[in-house]
Amino acid sequence: MLHQALLNPRRIALIGASTDAARLTARAQLYLRRHGFAGELFPVNPRAADVLGERAYPSLRDVPGDIDFAYVLVNTAAVEAAIEACAERRVPVACVLADGFAEAGQEGLALQRRVLAAAHGGGVRLLGPNSMGIVNVPAATACSVNAALEAERLIPGRWSLVSHSGSVMGTLLSRAAARGFGFAKMIGTGNEADLTAGEIASLLVDDPETDAILLFLETIRRPELYEEAARRAHAAGKPIIAYKLGRSEAGAALATTHTGAIAGSDAATDAFLRACGIARVDMLETLLELPPLLLGARPAAVPKRAVRVVTTTGGGGAMVVDRLGTLGIATARMTDTTLAGARKDSVAAALNEARAAGDCDVAVAVIGSSAQFRPQDAVAGVLASQGPRPLAAFLLPQADASLQLLAEAGVAAFRTPEACADAVRSFLDWRAPRALPEPGDMSAVQALLPAPDEPRARAVFAALGLADAAVAVDPAAPPTLRYPVALKAVSAEIAHKTEAGAVVLNVPDETALRAACAEMRARLGSRISGFIAQPMVRGVAEAILGYRRDPLVGPVIALGAGGVLAEVYRDVVLRMAPVSAAEAMEMIAEVKGLAPARGYRNLPKGDLAALAQAVADLSRLAALPDVREAEVNPLIVLQEGQGVVMADALLSTGREDASGTAACHTSGHEEWPLV
Known part of the structure; x- marks a missing residue:
């Protein structure tokens, strides 16, 4: 039921629909009709009997019959009452356009929690707040206020997009259209008070119109839902590809401000996405251009991290090889067919050899100037090639017709060497979802928690299996030790022991040990509770x-x-x-x-x-x-x-x-x- 109500609603209420066609809150109705929505629309406006030529209703209570989807277009202060009305009518999904919630501070967060509680009280799933809505191109459902929907025609495609940012949703729609392709579904999640990108991705795994799932992420909420979606997508052969903000501290700060989310480590996010089996790209262009390279492929268990390049232009081939090298990807061989040009037989033969070679993971075709003016001839050899290795193509000139031919044939084609290299890197980093090892019996470790000082921490680690050579030291009766030793004070208060002088290295004998203990005790006093020592060792x-x-x-x-x-x-x-x-x-x-x-x-x-x-x-x-x-x-x-x-x-x-x-x-x- 959620899949249908969210992704393919047929009876839509527009709460707060405006009678002024120039206003933002009128756009959803205009775009739904512009792009051919054949379902039923119910504009809700208490001050108008007619909204843009369609009958309006004073309240949601007055709308006849069941409602699949409610787009809440009212201002922030009125959202709570609107969601309460949705709960009363048992609307399966309500989408909130307004901002000013969790991203706006504590008051906004409190309001968001009240709205969510009202929704859940009536069995309503919430999309947003701060959501640009949903677009289902095959079903002609453009329930969004995104200005990119001013386009006269939406091109249907086989990929679906889930985006935290509504503006980026429109950006990718327009950029895809400029390449001659489109999307199946597009969903803006906003603040994700309830429905998250992970849960929606899982719904898209079951969507027969979706072959690949693209994610534009500002943060990650409910990571377990991403894991579930990725495992199901892997089993279904539907790659999930993510562009995640937060590579830099500044980017992470901006994403946090926009979504009202906590910031985490980008390195941890990278590890998480890889463990799930989600391919991550560094460039927005790559998000659109990578899917054909992954469709029908499986992650390599042990990638060689090497490519073979077949090029009709030495300079273009060098661009790709150079960029791949900066990403730690070797070029096993570059075959330059410049003298033969882009002849179908020579290019196809070279690519067939590259795709069959055992020393690489991917074959890359680089096509020069002929791609601009002789598209059929330029890409004929690429289209004719066969082999077990995936194929990517970089076109040196601006060559829209050649790119269109490659896209129609399902060949991943790139406009820049940077995007081509980023895609190959993403493909080689792509992994199958990990199998989780069992942690074993943790009761002995649990019994040692909390660990107020270093000896207890060492005991926890020893219970996990790490060997510990440290022993407690009583200065009055030191234990038998193998000198020289490292002596440390035990303290729950001192965070940086070296800087505090709570560590002495290379203590040569028992006399020096007693003296070092006495000196530390005199200087640090009640801040320390004891001493530990262990033999000095030198490793490799x-x-x-x-x-x-x-x-x-x-x-x-x-x-x-x-x-x-x-x-x-x-x-x-x-x-x-x-x-x-x-x-x-x-x-x-x-x-x-x-x-x-x-x-x-x-x-x-x-x-x-x-x-x-x-x-x-x-x-x-x-x-x-x-x-x-x-x-x-x-x-x-x-x-x-x-x-x-x-x-x-x-x-x-x-x-x-x-x-x-x-x-x-x-x-x-x-x-x-x-x-």
Whole structure:
């Protein structure tokens, strides 16, 4: 019922429809009629018997029969009453145009919550607030106020779009039209007080008119719905492609202001989308141009991250090769057919060889000037090529006719080398939805929470499986230790122990240990509750291992080059937690700073198996909602077969109370710098 009411309503009420055709609130009615809506419209306006030539109703209560969809066009202050009326009439879906809700501050958030409560009280699903509505091109339903619908004709297509931004919805509609193609469905979600992009994407998986789902995202709400949609889409062979704002801090801040959402780490979002099986693009152009490359394809289990390029222009081929190289994608071979030109047989033969080669993932055809003036001849070789590898094409000139021929044949075609490279990168980063490893029995770990200090944090990590060589130190009767040792004060108050002088390295013997304890006690007083010590060790590398429950996407695990410069270099790889040891080994391979531990230039290899197991063990914290952050820095990687050593440990726990404030307990020495 939701699918029909939201995506293909036949009886639509326009609450607050204006009699003035020049006003924004008149557009939905005008556009519905302009584009041929054959269903029933019910303008609701208490001050007019007629709205733009159609009978109007003074209230929703006066509208006869069932209503599939209500577009609420009234001002912000009147929205609550309008939704109450929808609840009274049991309207399945109500869409709210007005802004001034969660994105406007606490008062707006409170109003949004009241509106949502009123909707749910009557079984109404809410789209918005701040929503530009819905467009169903095959059904001629343009229930939106977006000015892009001024177009005389909407081109039907096989892709559907879900967008947080209404203006971007119109932007993509117009840009697609300029390329000669269109959409099946377009839905603007706005603030997502109720219906989210993830839930709507799941509905589109079941839509027979949709082959690919495009997302324009400013944030991520209810990540579990994205996961569900992505798994269902993968099973159905319908790729989901996302353009997500927030790559920069400034972009994240603007998106937060627009949608009234919390900001999360973009690196965590990237890991989340990849884990779900959602392809992410960096360029808006790529969002429109990538789908043919993914349609009918499956994510590569172990991509070679290499392409073969066949080009009729040396300069154009070099542009693509150069751009791919900046993204870490190798060119296994470039075949230049410049002297032969764009002859069908030579281009097709070269592309067939490229698509059959085992040293690449994708074949890229680059076509020069002939594409502009001789489109049929220019792309004939591309259209004739066959092979198991996917095919992408970059056209050097402005060549709309050639692009149209390629689009009609289902070939991904690009106007710029940057978009072509971005699409290939997105394709190679694309993964099947991950299989979640079982965390195992976590009762012993749970029993150790909360962890008010570093010894308890270490105990939690030890219960997870990480070896711990640290022991408690009683200065009056020190334990037997293997000197030299590192001595640290135990404190629930000192966040940065090195800066506070709460760490002493290379303590040579028991006498020096007693002296160091006495000096710390005298200087730090009641701020410390005890001491721990562990033998000094020298490994082949240092790693930073961190865990965090990201505010947008949930638990993530991070691995990077560790030590005191971890915050400077930020050489870090993230995955959604938990991960398996095999996934952890893939993470190790991606961290540049761990190259020495991998045996770079015949250096002694580190115990990568032990490091991978430590990553997997710490990631099991995902099963404990109370744990907000955890970190081991450095985690010292010893030589192969000798394990890893935990140096410093941090654990932060806490849940939000009724006011939304997090009660937190922290142990360790630093805040997690990774995401």
